[in-house]
Amino acid sequence: MALSEVKVKSAKARDTRFQLSDYDGLYLEVMTSGKKYWRLRYVQNKKRNWTTIGEYPLIGLQEARERRDSLRKKLRDGLQLNSKGTTFREVALEWADAHDKKIANEKDRIKKRNQMNNHLLPFLGDKHIHEITATEILSILQRLAERDNFEMLSRIRSITSQIFRYGVATGRCSNDPTYALRGAIIMPNKRHYPSAKKPEDVGLLMRSIDAYPHDLVRCAMQFSALTFCRPGEIRKAEWSEISGDEWRIPEDKMKMRRPHIVPLARQTIELLQKTQQLTGHGKYVFPSNRAPKGDRPMSDATVLVALRSMGYTKDQMVPHGFRSMASTLLNENGFNFDWIERQLAHVEGNSVRAAYNYAEYLPERRKMMQWWADYLDELRGNLKG
Numbered sequence: 001m002a003l004s005e006v007k008v009k010s011a012k013a014r015d016t017r018f019q020l021s022d023y024d025g026l027y028l029e030v031m032t033s034g035k036k037y038w039r040l041r042y043v044q045n046k047k048r049n050w051t052t053i054g055e056y057p058l059i060g061l062q063e064a065r066e067r068r069d070s071l072r073k074k075l076r077d078g079l080q081l082n083s084k085g086t087t088f089r090e091v092a093l094e095w096a097d098a099h100d101k102k103i104a105n106e107k108d109r110i111k112k113r114n115q116m117n118n119h120l121l122p123f124l125g126d127k128h129i130h131e132i133t134a135t136e137i138l139s140i141l142q143r144l145a146e147r148d149n150f151e152m153l154s155r156i157r158s159i160t161s162q163i164f165r166y167g168v169a170t171g172r173c174s175n176d177p178t179y180a181l182r183g184a185i186i187m188p189n190k191r192h193y194p195s196a197k198k199p200e201d202v203g204l205l206m207r208s209i210d211a212y213p214h215d216l217v218r219c220a221m222q223f224s225a226l227t228f229c230r231p232g233e234i235r236k237a238e239w240s241e242i243s244g245d246e247w248r249i250p251e252d253k254m255k256m257r258r259p260h261i262v263p264l265a266r267q268t269i270e271l272l273q274k275t276q277q278l279t280g281h282g283k284y285v286f287p288s289n290r291a292p293k294g295d296r297p298m299s300d301a302t303v304l305v306a307l308r309s310m311g312y313t314k315d316q317m318v319p320h321g322f323r324s325m326a327s328t329l330l331n332e333n334g335f336n337f338d339w340i341e342r343q344l345a346h347v348e349g350n351s352v353r354a355a356y357n358y359a360e361y362l363p364e365r366r367k368m369m370q371w372w373a374d375y376l377d378e379l380r381g382n383l384k385g
Helices: 005-010 061-076 088-100 106-119 134-146 150-169 177-181 199-210 215-227 231-235 266-279 302-309 321-332 337-343 362-384
Strands: 018-021 026-030 036-044 047-056 246-249 260-263
Touching: 026 061, 036 061, 047 061, 088 106, 088 150, 106 150, 134 150, 134 177, 150 177, 199 215, 199 321, 199 362, 215 231, 215 266, 215 302, 215 321, 215 362, 260 362, 266 362, 321 337, 321 362, 337 362
Parallel strands: none
Antiparallel strands: 018 026, 026 036, 036 047, 246 260
């Protein structure tokens, strides 16, 4: 049965993409994001193919039929059509629409979109996605490397890979060419974050934090020291994520988009019980002081300002430094490197294994996290003597 304008207009997105057929090979594909694309099925050189005609409603039903007829005339005349001619832009925008649902923070969604719009679409947008080569992607990454913008380079490579994998999953291309670029650009050493690393310096830091006058900020710094998670993960921690002796961080809040389990030591649980008296009425464990309902997370500058007011310079301690502080001392005290790296949520080279290892070494990590909390108490006590 032929389509009608009413049926095309009223077609709504579902959990999976679906097709509405017209006739002579024309059909409308409705994506999970709600986007609608006209496509044409045809046979050429005894092979079944399809090509994209355009997006609805930019192209209406009547125009889509006219373009279909024009393409079929080319086929009768022996001309070749670009099979599966979906552009990188189409797939990228579809991926972004689907990906947006996984990002709760609007600011993060806009940032990700801008990165894609500024660094990928100007160079790859109009190319058919199945024709893009690793060499073309490498040239984009090299531009960023030449400007020493390696952080953006890493993000763009990740976004590009996700777009191609989405293209593979939706049948628009057959592989992810970014896979061939591993090792093609030598990345500099990871950024060094200043922190207290000597036991006596850590003890002094903890005593200084304990004396900080603002209750909630003090709790946030103590929690940072006990869990050594990334500052953004701590700021956005929600009460609903904490149950018993575990904090389960969902993948959309993690840097590498994989869920993470943080075992909570006895001292951490006691700290959360105190904090709950301050913020338990709201969504966030550490909300902004400008959000009395607790519906906005603490500012990313709050802990930094607190450290500066305590007398720590940018060369002595930063919010991210709680991670390197814990990593250094745990390694020096003989803990298994893999346990520490897993607790830091660092991604290993084996991406298949990494996708499933968020609970790896959990019994060992529980013991390690309790030892770390006890050790911080010990360092505090050493200063008292």
